[in-house]
């Protein structure tokens with residue numbers, strides 16, 4: 450299912466049209482070819498190659514260690530698999546902050562080498578120079594405000610953000626500025642539902658929430674959390690649709706038992 454040279458069915462323009470007609474946007478992370486194919490087949494609108502790969506694929510505590518080369522590897526695997534959803538790739542920590550020139554070269558590498566459709570960048574005014582520079586090259590950018598995991602060492606906690614009015618006002622100002630700069634969509638992570646709804650109502654661009662309530666234009670979850678692969682992570686906003694941790698655990702135990710008992714392979718499972 451190669452997509453080389455083809456535009457995917459969902460475009461940034463289509464997402465804008467979905468918001469205008471009140472159609473909710475579905476978004477899920479993926480990091481590899483096999484899962485991305487299944488997620489595409491299910492009909493998802495947007496796949497995010499999230500830097501959460503640092504946590505769920507590589508076992509890091511934070512998203513900070515993942516490199517540009519590693520993100521490109523994940524993005525290539527996903528982009529190769531899908532033909533319908535828009536493929537958005539996270540710019541990893543350290544590839545865009547404080548240096549717009551480096552931001553552009555990182556962005557161009559991801560777009561060229563991974564055949565992504567768009568990039569996601571965490572932060573507001575503090576990274577605006579980099580966002581404006583990336584946008585000036587014609588690369589679509591999705592913003593990300595609220596809980597921004599790349600800044601975990603600044604905040605020191607993964608608790609709900611923007612509960613106080615000063616931070617809520619700053620978030621609103623950042624959201625307006627990101628739209629004004631030309632971002633095509635915005636992720637809001639772990640903020641009060643009322644504030645998220647206010648942002649979604651005020652902005653023309655789609656606002657996708659994670660832990661931001663139902664008053665926004667779409668929802669995103671981390672794939673591994675949503676299918677229950679990771680049973681140590683249970684925030685209130687997470688709805689688990691499967692318990693794959695237990696399913697896989699039981700399957701592997703059965704496999705081990707079958708080998709130990711000499712039951713596998715059976716007569717029909719050999720040449």
Ligand code: KIV
Nearest residue numbers: 478499500501669671
């Ligand atoms: O990296 C990621 O998975 C994300 C989502 C949580 C939005 O940024």
